[in-house]
Amino acid sequence: MVTRKRFDDSDCPVARSVDAIGDWWSLLIVRDAFDGSRRFGEFQRSLGVAKNILTSRLRALVAGGVFESVPASDGSAYREYVLTSKGRALFPVIVALRQWGEQNFFAPGEPHSQMVDREQGRRLRALEVRAADGRSLDPDDTVVRKLPVD
Numbered sequence: 001m002v003t004r005k006r007f008d009d010s011d012c013p014v015a016r017s018v019d020a021i022g023d024w025w026s027l028l029i030v031r032d033a034f035d036g037s038r039r040f041g042e043f044q045r046s047l048g049v050a051k052n053i054l055t056s057r058l059r060a061l062v063a064g065g066v067f068e069s070v071p072a073s074d075g076s077a078y079r080e081y082v083l084t085s086k087g088r089a090l091f092p093v094i095v096a097l098r099q100w101g102e103q104n105f106f107a108p109g110e111p112h113s114q115m116v117d118r119e120q121g122r123r124l125r126a127l128e129v130r131a132a133d134g135r136s137l138d139p140d141d142t143v144v145r146k147l148p149v150d
């Protein structure tokens with residue numbers, strides 16, 4: 001069996017992020033949590049994922065601090081999975097993936113879901129990368145620099 005390469009000690013933030021949440025099941029679990037899923041059965045029904053895979057991904061997301069496993073809010077013996085502040089910080093990532101998918105994987109007029117502002121019911125503005133002074137940036141306007149070791 002091939003061992004998956006780990007990136008949890010990489011000096012690249014993208015590599016570490018992918019290491020933590022980079023498999024599609026993990027991102028879809030996080031997406032479902034933003035949509036209100038909290039219990040194992042809710043995630044399993046929504047995703048149709050095998051129970052052993054879901055168990056493994058939820059354990060990893062809890063261990064990575066993306067979710068916290070808490071007693072069920074209704075007082076039953078079940079556990080619920082609640083996004084931590086680290087997990088909630090993935091919201092722009094999920095929105096960016098959703099908007100990228102809407103733009104690149106659906107034909108004009110093809111039905112799909114759309115995220116809207118709950119208060120106004122209107123579509124979200126497209127995410128943009130901005131400089132500190134507010135300028136819009138594209139890949140040619142940026143460079144990655146290594147930070148010096150303290």
